[in-house]
Every structure is written in structure tokens, then in C-alpha cells.
Amino acid sequence: QSVLTQPPSVSAAPGQKVTISCSGSNSNIGDYYVSWYQQLPGAAPKLLIYDNNKRPSGIPDRFSGSKSGTSATLGITGLQTGDEADYYCGAWDSSLSAGVFGTGTNVAVL
């Protein structure tokens, strides 16, 4: 059972924008940085956003992150077919003394 809640799926046409929400609590998102991971079909997860809103080298600025209170959001603008993947938020949870991931969101490009 995941501690962080995400919508199961989002979709939009090429070039459009999607946002993915990640809802948690004071013991995880409220207290720690949020990371986002992209998992392309058949591949290992890859770091997409860290420290709520920072992008690793090589990640295009079409991807953005934000955090407010106990929720975080991933935004993807200029949607491309290559963005079709599962996206997961992640954080540490002080109550569990464990890492936690979101339930995952599948992005489909119509």
C-alpha cells in the first residue's frame, strides 16, 4: 500500500500540458523534499525532478515540479510521444522511517 496518492492516469494531445498530483502527509511530503521518477515501458526508473523542483542535467525544462504543504505536482509541457511512461513521486517518511513512493501515474499521449 502506497503512502503517496497519485491519479492512475492522465492524457493529452501532443504539444499540450499535463499535471500529475502527489498527495501525502506531514510526515513525508510536508517534511521532506519530493522527487519524481519516469519509468519508460520495460525500463528502470529514472530521476526526473529532485528537491521538489530541480532538474538533473539532461532533463528538458518541459518538466517541472512544485510542492505546497503536503502535496506536490509534476508538470509536463509540450507533450511528446516519447513522454508516454509511468511517473512516480517519492519522499522519505519520518513516521515509518522508510522511503515511500506514490501509486504511479500513466501518461498517455493521444
Add this chain to the structure above:
Amino acid sequence: QVQLVESGGGVVQPGKSLRLSCAASGFTFSDYPMHWVRQAPDKGLEWVAVISSDGSIEYYGDSVKGRFTISRDISTLYLQMNSLRVEDTAVYYCARGKSITGLLDYWGQGTLVTVSS
């Protein structure tokens, strides 16, 4: 070039044991905490365990606590899995952490563990 290569997966009967390895290269292994994350077939990511850079601190997910042990040596991360259950069937990934509580910046390709009679 950071590389993490998992090995040791396979088919094992319920109740048996298995040890996974993750060979690290391309960075100073002893500077980083290391994590195990798993993914059951067609399911989401589940965090399993983390070990500090010096090996002195370990944390575990509730579903594996008391059965799995994470450890490390100079360039390899391990996951000793005992009393395996059918629900432990998953692809197991090792990942480098920036800190125990922080982001996972590099991931291996994963190794599949199937627990079945």
C-alpha cells in the same frame, strides 16, 4: 559513468533464501547511501531498504522487516532475502541515494526474483 548492475535473481520456493548483489562502478561507492526498490509484476514501485554510506545505519520497509538484510562492502551492495513469500516476487532495483532520506539519482536495470512452488 555511474553503473549499477544487479545479479542473483531467479526462481525460488516459498520459505527459501536468496541473496541479490549490485555491483557499483564509476563513482566512490563509500560516499553514498544505497537503496533497494522493488516492483511486482504490473505494479508500482515499493521501497525496500537503505544502508548508509558507512554501513552503520539501515532502514527497512514494513513488508520485509525481519526477513531481509541489506549490507555492503567496498564496491557491492547486497540484499539477503530469507523466508521468501510469493508476494516478494518482483524486479529488484538497486539505486544510489544522495542521502538516506533523499533522492535516488542512479538506478540499475533490475533483477527478477520469482517466488513460486
